[in-house]
Every structure is written in C-alpha cells, then in structure tokens.
Amino acid sequence: MKNTSTTRSPRGFRKLAAPAVAVALLTGVAAPAVAAPERPELREAVQGFVDIGFAGIQVRVDDERGTWTGSAGVRKLGEPAKPPKNAMGRIGSNTKTFVATMVLQLVAEGRIGLDAPARDYLPEFALDRRITVRMLLQHTSGVFSHTGDYYNGQELPGLPSTGQDWVDNRFRTYQPAELVRYALAKPLLFTPGTDWNYSNTNYTLAALLVEKLSGRPFAEELRRRITGPLGLKGTVAPGARSVLPGPHSHGYYRYQHNGVTKTVDVTRQNPSLLFGAGDLVSTAEDLHTFFAALQGGKLLPASLLAEMRKPHPKVGYGLGVFVEDAGCGTTVFRHNGSTIGYGALMYSTPDGSRTLTALLTGGDRDVDVVNEYPRALSKLLKAEFCDQAAS
Incomplete structure (x- = not known):
C-alpha cells in the first residue's frame, strides 16, 4: 500500500519555476504547477x-531537491486510511538527543562541567x-538501566518494560527519582569510564540535571530552549499523560x-x-527541523x-548521537x-543540509529485527544518502 506526496522548498521553487512565472506575467496565462521529483526509490x-x-510508516526527506514526504500502511488496523503525514508519534530514544543538547547548552553557559562529577549537581x-556528566551522555557510567539490561551475555531484569508485565503496568505513573533509585540499588555494571553500555537511567539523570540547574520542570525548559525557538508545534514532553x-x-x-x-x-x-530517556512525542517535520538545526x-x-x-570506539556513540x-x-x-x-528515525549529514526522519508503528505481524529490518533500513538510507543524483 503506497501513498506519497512531494513539495518543493522555497529555494527550489524559485530556481525551477521563475521562467514559467515570467511567461505568465507576460502573457496573462497562469503558470503551471512545478512538480517535484517523484523519488520512486524512496517510495x-x-x-x-x-x-x-x-x-504504518511516514517518512520525510529534506535535501537540495526540496522536501519529499511519503507514507505506507494504515493509520489503524482494520481501516483503510493511511498514516497522516503530519502525525504525532512516540519517538522513543530520539528523546536522548534533545536531552543531550539541553545539557550541552548548560555546559556552554558555564552552568555545568562536562567532565565534572554528576554527583556535584x-x-x-x-x-x-x-561518574561524570559526559559519562551519562555517552553511556559509559556503568549505571544499571532501570528498564532492564543485557551485559556480557547476561540478561538483567528491571522494571516492567516488556511482555505481559508491561501491558499490565502500562498506565502506571513513575516518578523520575523512583527510576533512578531503583537503578542505583543495583551494582555498577563496570568501573565508570572503562566500558560502554546503553542505559536509560543515564538520561533520566541527565534530564534531572536540566531540571536542577534550570530550576524549571523539564517540559518547560524544553519549550524554552528548543521547541519554542525552533517553532516545533508537534513536540511535547507528555509527563504521565497516556493520551x-x-x-x-x-x-x-x-x-x-x-x-x-x-x-x-x-x-x-x-x-x-x-522520563528523559524515551518519553517525547514529536512529528517527522519537527524531527527534521530539530536535527537540521543541531x-x-x-x-x-x-x-x-x-x-x-x-x-565511542566500541559502538560509535557520541553524546546523544x-x-x-x-x-x-x-x-x-x-x-x-x-x-x-512506536518507532522513529532521525538522520542527517554533518552540515544538516540533508535529513531523513520517520515515524513507524507496530502492527499485528512479527518483524524480523535481526535480518529484515536492517535490510529495509539500509535500503531507505541508501535511497537518500547514497543516491548519486542527489549528491
């Protein structure tokens, strides 16, 4: 099931449509609309x-050819409507990039030291x-993840985050301090700074740093520092709201x-x-605007x-990217x-001039995340970032 549409950026419109506009002015005949590339490889x-x-999936691509948006699948199982291209969705760990940016802004303001002990704050x-602030942002702190961990071949359960346990508890409200204290009750997985392990608790702590140093709730500081200045209308820190x-x-x-x-x-x-690790709601357009600006x-x-x-040499993870x-x-x-x-994708070239962002929804079929998903993702990335015509 396919559905795609294309729009041109203002710059692209001026470049391609000016001759037609000039003809219209001289002849009094309306200029025909200028169609953007169809991008069948992206579709x-x-x-x-x-x-x-x-x-379902909705994708947005922004590059020198303009803006391309496309969607496939359905908005709701059992109904024919396709995913709305302006949809808001749960973006999971893309939240971490927003949090890391806010912490680094505080570093730039001299409010916090990147290599200072996080305990000081x-x-x-x-x-x-x-454990330093940098270690929290780069997942080298050794702090256990409150949602459960897998380290050195050993599965370490955490708070209900999968299966029937999560389904039964999916409307439960947790306090950020509760999450942190649960994780810190577990021993460190390794000596801080000596290894890498992805931990949601690192970013719950980072978001609490933002609150402590700003003196404002995280959602308010997010609006003040990022969503407000960038005009992100569809990006929300929902707190405990389930809708x-x-x-x-x-x-x-x-x-x-x-x-x-x-x-x-x-x-x-x-x-x-x-909280701070994967709770934000956003849109494909807002993710583009944020990541291109960053x-x-x-x-x-x-x-x-x-x-x-x-x-980091082990996995290629920086500070939130x-x-x-x-x-x-x-x-x-x-x-x-x-x-x-829910899932979300957020990619950019180093200068922010070419981005690919997307929102995805799980369905009623099993997805092979080991083989088929990586192949589908690779095909999408190559269609944009490896298309020589777009270079």
Missing part, C-alpha cells in the same frame, strides 16, 4: 517497512564520584504470554517509565557540537528510537 523503500510487518542520589495528542496513528504490541500470541493496541500508554550549528557552539560527535556510514562512504549522524508500539 519503494518506504513500502518495504510495511512489507516486513509494520502497520545531584547530591541526593549519592552517585559514584567517578497521544493531535493526529496520530495507532501503535500495536505483539507479544507472547503463556504460549499465546497477543496483539494489543498500545496507543494509550503512560510514558513516565522513560547539525547545522544553530543550537550548540562549534566546540560542543564537536564533543557531541566524538564517537550515533556516528555511522550510511552504506556508501557517506557519514551520517543519527539517533533512532522505539517504545512499545
């Missing part, structure tokens, strides 16, 4: 996500003094319990379990943007995210 790649089991948690605002697609969770496969509509869920140097001074982009090859020698920065039922 095919977008459809590929639905083919492997996602309920959050003494109430008695963090190990070896997904604005136009949106339904997300579904398919799981097994006691040998029975179940599919549950999880559009409504309380995101407080992921990579284009509009949110951070050059020195701190460079710090953000320094990848991954650094990787799009598949053809083109370097891209990204941070994808997922919560149960």
